[in-house]
Amino acid sequence: MAKVKNKRNAGLADRVHNKKKAEANKKKLNPFEVHINKEKLKVLGKKSKHDRGLPGVARAKAIQKRKETLGTEMKLLNKTNTFIDRRIGEKNNQISAEDRMIARFAAERVKQHSKKSIYNLADDEILTHRGQTLEQIEKFDDPRSSDDEDEEKQFGGLDNDFVSEGHFGGGVLSKAESKDGAKSHKDLIEQLIAESKKRKAEKQKEKEQTLDLTEKLDSEWKDLQPVVFKKQKVQEESLIDKLLSKAEKGQDYDKMMRELRFEKRGTPSDGLKSKEKQDEEERKKIEELERQRELRMISEEAVTTLKNAKPPKHRSADDLDDNFELEDEKEFMLAYDKDGKPLVPEHVLKDYSVPNAKKVFDDGVSDTSDEEGDNEEESDEDDNEVEDGNTDEKNEATKSEDSDEETSDESESEQETEKSNKKGSTKNRSENLKESKGSKRKHSSNSDDEIVSSLDNSKKNKVKSKTETESLQSSESKSNKLNSSNDKNVSDEENDEDEDDEDDESSDDSKDGSDDDSKFNNLNDLKGSDESEDDDIEDSDEKIGAFFEIKSVEGDNLKELLTGKTPSQHTIALQKLIKSYDPGLSENNKELLSRLFAHLLQYTHDVFSNVSEEGDIIKSFLIFDRLVPFFYDLIHINKVSTKKFLVELLKEKYDAYKRNPKKVPDLNTLIFFKLVSTLYPTSDFRHPVVTPSLIFMSDILTSARFTDAYSVSRGFFIVSLILEYTVLSKRYVPAAVNFLRGVIYLCANTCVLNPVQVVPPFRLHKSAKILILERDCSHMTAERKMAAKDLAATEIDDSLKIRCILTATLMLKEFFDNYMEIEALEAIFEPHIQLLGRVDLDLYPKKVSKKISEVVTYMKQNLEVKTYTQMSRDKVKPKALRLYEPDIQDVFTGSKSSKLSKENADRARLQGKYKKEMKGALREIRRDKAYIASVKIRQKIQSDNIRKDKVKQIYKDASIQQGELNKLKRMK
């Protein structure tokens, strides 16, 4: 009743109930089906899976499974074929036929995009053109032959008029016209034929002409090829040439094609860069160099610490964390180059003195590895030229093998004649040179004539030269001499070729020079007449040509070349000299130029020696100004030997100075410090030239006595150079700071009672206060800079005193700024400030006193702001304990035979497993057998039953028949 009453609720409840029931049904086991396996030994905490089983269910499952597998197999037993329908959507009746097709097409496309064919784009699609595949079309035949087809026009090349007339017969009107013309059809046709023949002939002719032209062009191209393409093997080419000439016309094409295919293509050279690009590259290069320079500024130790910060690449498992590093330097293989010098890395050379190896500083030979690059860059163009020339010559040689000997003879004789000429009179030489001015080809042809003319000369001159060389043997070894003269031949030739260009340049330069000169109007004596320069230069050409002839007089040569000239003329002369001995022109030139460097040093020394007048000093500096770029050039040509020369010079100067360390060296020593700073990077932590010169300067400042105008002005000169040396690195140079302190001390009023310490060479109360201003100079105009006249000054006048203190203060400020980072700033500069405070500023010109007080307040302020933090070390991180790989041991397998060895235990375990599996498999097979038997028995029973039924039926039928028969019988 309740159900009826509350139907909705009851339904819900029912549903819930049913659900629960279903779940319960599912899970609920028939207790009669559960079979409990008896446990023999109870192990505590052991989870047993097999404590209970459902034999009925399990059996049913197994049977079901067998039915699906073994049963179906049995069904198909002894059947040869199976039929599987895999058409997509075939069995599915719901899909329409169209959808089915679409699905199949999609599947096909998907298949195509399988992984294998992902990169074969359009592999399957064969592209066609007019029904032909492209492959068939692309036969790369001779393009000439295709001309014919192109020419072929419609209707066999007949005119449109004709066609329209002839083919279509024309209308009434046209016929009438034809009649007028009185031309029969036959005539017409004949005319047509004649015309077409004529045209064909014309075409044929034209074609032949173009063919000829093409061939000609080809042959010319062949000639050109060696010129255009670098480095071709001569032998090969000549072979090909021969073959080509021999071969018939038909083979020509194949040859050509093959040749083109295997031929070395011209090596691609860098395209010409635009100006911006070049500038950009230049800038980048310089930036890189700057970066390297800054790196070199740091000391090696700091660098090593920086390096150490990087984690090592590899850590051994045995690493004990003690920063021990295995030295696994790569072993190098000892090899020798063609000169018999070992090819050994630089550092090895340094560490072990390999007997064969030349010392690093021995001469300019060993440094080639470093420098070659530079030189190559510089003389790239020249190299190319030379190489081109070489290949040219080679070609000639190969082409005209017969004439080869001749040419070689020629060249030899040429050399000889030139050599002899050179040693002979200069007139002869100039003739020779004039002749050689022509182009190379011409030159060779000319040489025949030349030989005739100069052979006689050479004979004469040879005798002469012999005597000369003998006379020279004392000064120089013979072989050396000959070499150098040989080289000169080459260089001379080049020389003359260059000459024209140079003349242009030099004229440009002279213009520049005159511009520059106009700056120094006040020095009229220096402004030589530009017009006469050219004459001078021509004179000097001869000197240049013979510059290095005799070793002993090189220096004199240079002196002769340069003395009595204006600075701008110096530039031109040197430019010419250096260019004519460009290292690209001859091997020896490098050495010659380094010798030139030494002579230039000597010349500089001479220029600055014994200059006591202001004008002389200025002139010397002007000359030096012009020399500096050439020093730079020369030093780039041969780093090592030029460095050697400069260092030797410094050493010599230093020894001379040490003989009397209390006297400041004169300008002919000091100028080289300036030279060093222009040539070498002064910021390097250690540098073979810069460091010694710094030591030298510091020595001068610490031990010389500054008691007169001469020494004080030179002291300032040195200090400004020291500033220049340390402008980038900001290194601390006590000697310079002390010198400034001393100079300010000399300017200041100090009394005995309240002394301010000074550092030797200045002595408290002992140094005479030579710089102190005694009278009021407040109205004097002050010059801002020290000047050349100060270097020449013998007496200290008031203006010099003023300049001294001004310069000292300005320098002091710069040092102060340089050392701003140093914590001990106060300790360094406090005495200076004190001393500056004692200077009687009222006496000085207003500008100067203002400047000084500005600097003092600036320094004071900065010192006030300066804070001091006690030095402490970076906290050292505690080293983490190293963790090791976990030590994995065998898991206890619980097998009884734990005493067995590992292999045996494994073996036993595997055997146990195998046994188990075997057992299970046998059981399965047995059950399969049982299943098969049961199926078979069932089938048999079934067929028996059918047979029985049929028998029964038969009996039944028979009995019915019998009964009917009997009935009939009975009825009868």
Added chain:
Amino acid sequence: MAAVQPNLSKMISAQLRNKANEFLNSRKHANNLADILQMFEAETENYTPLLLTIEVIFTELLKRGDLIQHIVPLKPIDHSPEAEYTRWLCECYEAAIVRALECMRRGKTSSRLQALVTACKLLQAEGKHPLEHTTGYFFPSVRLKNIFLVLLDSETSMSAPITRFQEFTEYRDMQQHGLKVLAALAFRKSPSPIYMQNFLELLDKLLAAKIPLDNKGKGKDRDNDENEMKVLCASEGKPNFPYNPAVCRRFANRCWSFACQWPLCEEPRTHRRALLLLVERLMPLLNRPHLATDMLCDSLDAGGPISMLALQGVLELVRHHNIDYPDMYDRLYAMFEPEMFATRYKKRLMHLTDIFLSSTHLPESLVAAFAKRMSRLALVGSPEDSKGLLQLVANLLLRHPALKRMICCEDTPAIMSNDPYVMEESSASRARALGSSLWEVRALRGHWEAGVAAAAARVLAAAERDPPLSLALEEDSALFDAELKKRFKTIEINFIRPQTMALPSGERLLQYWELTA
């Protein structure tokens, strides 16, 4: 000894050689000797050839024994020509020696030196072949006395000959007899400064060869010594010279006791010489060295190089003779002034300071003040001096672990507005250096000279390093040469071509100088 005017002097010396040979070969040319001696009268600068000649002649004569006079006692003087000749030779010999000694006073330095050498050579020859027949060892003390009399001149400084004389003082007999003679000569009431100078120098040279100290080890060592001992007047077949260090010491003491009474401290040169002698040579020999204490203390107050020298003596006294010296360290502290760089004895001072401050019982504040002051000085010194000072500071840091706080403060570093260290404070322990740090050393890390920068780095790393190094003192100008010897892998050169003298960047010379107009 080579003649300066080649031709003339060569001729003269050839002539002289001829004459000497002739004289030595036969007695006919006896007058040659007189001629030679006569030539001393000529006024020249250079007596060298003459001196050499008489040296040759008389050495030969002495060797031959021509000079030996056979005087038989209780007999009248022999007047035979032979004896007369011998007597004449002896007279000439005496005259020659007098001439030679005179030559020491005048003429060129080389000639003076040659005179000394000649005199000494003659002395040696006479020692080997004595004029009177003796059986034992003979040393012609009289000759030596004459030489010394010349050397101890009151007017002219004899430092050049005395320096030359050193080559003879290596001989033990010369040393012993020299000391004896000198002690006999020494007494003088009020000597001139030059005399004192000469005396001190001579004494210094006489003591140049070390006198062995212990008298006990006479056994085998002594024998060995004797074998090696150089004896000037040794001749074969005669007993060896009995060298007695104790005697030497006694005479040296006597010499010094005379010198002590002189006003040594009045002139700085003499003062320095005396101190140098005392400190370098005499100290270990003196019987009662503490008697020198007064002098040393006075010298210590004198300041400059003198006090540096005195310091060494005081150190000796303090270390070996139990002398207590008040304010020793403050005096030492006061010596560390920039002026020390100009003195010759700065290296000695550094070395002594290293010894003085090696005691671990010194108060921290004192040692800290030293460290601070030295690093301040290193800031202004030349590279060599800075290196030495930094080494000293490093040693201090190593010996006194408490100073570590000056380079690595353990507690959180405070920021100060100025350096707590007071440079002007004369007392080291009140200079408040412990609160400061060695910023100066850090500044020296940026020193232009790589060696100094490295030394500074070593100081900063001193906390964990090996035992202190002794101060290695370099020669002057070694730095320059060392730098030249250094090898570089590459020679870096500038990469921007200068168009003029001015640098493309960072030109400073032309900023301060107007050179080309």
